[in-house]
Structures are given as structure tokens and as C-alpha cells.
Amino acid sequence: MTRDEIIALLDARDPLAAAEGITPPREIPWTRGTCDDAEVLRYGAGTTNAQIADRLLALAGDPSVRAVRLVPGGDSTDRPGSWGVEDLLVTAVARRGLSDGVAIRSDWHRLGAATCQLAIAFGATEWVIPVTDDADPDRLAEAIGARAVAR
DSSP, X not given: OOHHHHHHHHHHTOHHHHTTTOOOOSEEEEEESOOTTSEEEEESTTOOHHHHHHHHHHHHTOTTOXXXXXXXXXXXXXXXXXXXXXXXXXXXXXXXXXXXXXXXXXXXXXXXHHHHHHHGGGTOOBEEEOTTOOOOHHHHHHHXXXXXXXX
């Protein structure tokens, strides 16, 4: 994808169109802990679509990248860190922009189990569940027609 194509997808604000053709995984690798091994792609409050595109292209061009964590900006009085539609949109655009071998992880801590579960249909491929969260990955995966696989 080109920078202009990424920006156009983000500007359109249509996560369903951005996710068209993305096939959700049948197995979802998961672990409890942190995403310390993943590169970060920030979006939402305080980030422009051009900055998102530039970062995504930099990650896509780095053959050492194995996982990317999507992190919404911090909340402010002007707006929350991200909107639900924005979370799914950025997930779909990241899936389109990164090779299939790169894991995409939504930020569980900021978005919660339900949004991370839904993000699978938009291109997320793994869950990193915080140690303090008692979410049942088997139940969450089954609800979306997949199987959770501990890594």
C-alpha cells in the first residue's frame, strides 16, 4: 500500500470497507502478560492520519518486525483516546499494510476484551491478556467461531 492509499482509507472512516476481504483466523494465539516484544503503532487522539501512514510504512519495511501493538492515544478533555470505529479501522488498515507474518495485537489494557475480540474480524491476529484480567480466551474465541491457542 502507498502512503496516499493508507491515508485515504483512514480518511474514509469506514472500517467495514477497510476490512473487506480480510479473513479472520480460525486459531487465535494468546498469552497473559505484556506486549513488550511488539512494535507500537499509535493512533487516535494526538495522531494524524499521515503520522499513522508513515509509521505503518516504516513497520512494513522492516523485516525484523514480528508483532505490532495498536495503541490508542491518551484521553483528553477534547476527545477520548480513540473511538470504537477508529479502533477497528486502524486494525483493518494495519492488516492490509503489514505482511501476513506480522502479528497484530489490539491494546487489551485500553480497549478491553470485547473490542479485542471484535478486532479479530478486522485483522487482529493475537491476544495478549493482562495478568490482572481474568478473561477466558477459550470462551471469547468460541464466541467468534475460532479456537484459542495458548502460546
